[in-house]
C-alpha cells in the first residue's frame with residue numbers, strides 16, 4: 759500500500775464519513791410488506807441497495823450500507839451510525855391500505871418522502887427533486903395515492919409533479935442529521951408493479967436513476983454547505 763493510499767484511508771477513517779448512507783429498510787425479523795410474488799420487502803430493499811451501490815462505485819461516490827445484514831432493529835441506531843455522512847437515503851418498497859388490496863392493480867409507481875422535522879429540509883427537498891427528475895426521465899411515474907384523504911395516508915405533497923410528500927414523523931427522516939429522503943421504489947403488493955421495479959431490467963433502471971439523482975444531490979449539498987475543496991475520497995464501503 760502506498761503512502762498516499764494509507765493517508766487517504768486514514769482521512770476517511772478519522773472522518774468516518776461517506777458521501778451517502780444507503781439505508782436498507784426493515785430487517786429479517788421484521789421484513790415489512792410481503793410482495794405479491796412472496797418476497798419480503800427487506801430482501802427487495804437489500805437487492806435495490808446493492809444495485810445502487812454498484813452504480814455509486816462507478817461514479818466514485820462513497821457510501822455506507824446500513825441494514826444489509828438484516829440485523830438492524832433500532833431505527834435511531836441507523837441514523838446514529840450515519841451521522842457523519844453527507845446524505846441519507848432510505849430504501850423501501852410500498853404497500854397499500856388493506857381496503858385497497860381488492861383493486862391493487864390501481865396502485866403503482868414510486869413515492870418520495872421528506873420530513874419538515876429534518877434539520878436540512880431545504881436540501882432534503884432539493885435532493886428529492888433531483889431523484890424525482892431522474893426517475894421521471896427513466897420512465898417511472900409517481901404513485902400519488904399517499905396524499906389520499908384517508909386514515910393512514912394524508913401525506914401532503916411537497917412536489918406533486920415529482921411525487922414528493924411530506925411525512926414529518928418518519929423516524930429515519932426526522933432523526934437524520936443530514937438531508938434525508940425515503941424512497942418507495944414501487945408498489946410491491948401489485949405484481950405488475952413489483953416486476954416493473956424488481957425485474958432485472960427494471961431494477962437496473964431504477965438504481966441508475968437513483969444513483970444519478972444522488973450524485974446530482976451531493977453537488978447541491980456541497981455547494982450549499984461549503985465552498986472549500988473537499989478532501990480526496992475514493993468510493994468505499996462503510997458497512
Ligand SMILES: [Zn+2]
Pocket residue numbers: 783784790791799850851
Ligand atoms: Zn418499508
